[in-house]
Ligand SMILES: [Fe+2]
C-alpha cells in the first residue's frame with residue numbers, strides 16, 4: 001500500500017498588522033510537517049512572522065464559469081460608491 | 095462541446111492573453127495550452143532539482159565556512175525553486191507522483207547544462223556566474239507570462255537568483271586575483287562552462303520550433319538568439335574585468351550592431367547531451383532516482399505516523 005503525502009495550501013503573514021496571504025502549496029504528511037516545510041520553502045528570507053496551513057481538499061472555490069452570476073451584479077451598482085452622489089462644491093469635508 | 099463553440103472559446107482565450115489578463119488554473123484553457131505548460135513548467139522544475147547535484151558535490155569541500163554557508167543556502171534555494179514550480183505545475187491537474195515518474199524514466203527533460211561535471215572548486219564559481227546568469231536572462235521575462243501560478247513562482251525565483259550569481263562571481267574574482275594556480279583554475283572553469291552556458295538559450299532561431307506559439311502565450315518574449323546575444327554582451331566585460339579570457343577566438347566587438355560577434359556553437363555536442371550522451375547524464379539520474387528510492391521508507395513512515403495520530407484523535411473524540 002502506498003499513500004502519497006497530501007497537498008497543503010500555505011498562508012503567510014509577512015508582519016503583524018497585515019493579513020495572511022496565500023503563498024503557495026506543498027506536500028506534507030501532517031500539520032506539523034506542513035508548517036515546518038512551509039517555513040523552509042516560503043520563509044527563508046524573513047518573509048513571515050506567522051504561517052497558516054490547510055489541506056487543499058478543505059478549500060472550496062467558486063467556479064470561473066459562474067463568475068458572471070457571482071460578480072457581475074456588483075458592476076451596475078454604482079450607487080454603492082461615493083462618487084455617485086452629487087454635492088455642491090461648497091460642501092467641505094465630505 | 096461543438097467545434098464551433100471550442101473555436102469561440104479559443105478566440106476569447108487568446109484575446110484575454112493579448113489584453114495581458116492572467117490565466118488561472120480553474121479557467122477554461124485549450125488542451126494544447128495545458129500540455130505545453132505542463133511540459134515547460136515541469137522541465138523547469140526538474141532542472142532546479144537536478145541542478146542541485148553538481149553543486150552539492152562541493153558543499154563538504156568548500157574552502158571556507160563563508161563559502162560553505164553561501165553554497166548551502168544557494169543549493170537550498172534551488173530546492174525551493176523546484177518546489178514552487180512543481181506546485182505551479184500541479185495546478186494544471188498532474189500529480190507530483192507523475193511528474194517525478196516522468197523525470198525518473200527519462201520521459202521528461204531537464205536543462206542539459208547539469209550533465210557537465212564539477213571537477214574543481216572554480217566550477218562552483220563558474221556555475222553561479224554563468225549558469226545562474228544565463229538562467230536569470232531566461233527567467234526574468236517569465237515573471238510576466240500568461241499563466242498566473244507560473245508567473246508568481248517566477249517572481250519569487252527571480253528575487254532569489256541574484257544572490258546566486260553574485261556569490262559565483264565573487265568566487266571567480268577571488269581565484270582570478272589569487273596565485274597563478276588559482277587563476278589558472280578559474281580560467282579552466284570558464285573554458286569548460288562558456289560554451290555549454292551559451293547552449294542554455296536553446297537552438298538558433300532558424301532551428302527552433304514553437305517560438306511563435308510561445309510568444310503568443312508569453313512563455314517567451316525574446317528569441318533564443320536575442321537572449322544569447324544579451325548574455326554574451328553583458329558577460330564578456332565581466333570576464334575582462336577580472337582578467338579572464340572568454341574561450342572564443344572569433345569573439346569581437348561589432349560597433350555597428352552594438353554587440354559582440356562570436357564563434358560557431360557546436361550544436362552536435364548540444365544534441366548529444368540532450369539525447370543522454372553527456373558526460374554525467376547517467377550519474378545524475380542514478381543519484382536522483384537513488385535518493386528517491388532510499389527515501390521511500392521515510393515517506394511511508396511519516397504517512398503511517400500521521401494516520402495513527404489522526405485515528406487516535408478520532409477514537410478519543412468518540
Ligand atoms: Fe533556481
Ligand SMILES: [Fe+2]
Pocket residue numbers: 142145172226229
Ligand atoms: Fe537555476
Ligand SMILES: [Fe+2]
Pocket residue numbers: 172226229255258
Ligand atoms: Fe540559482
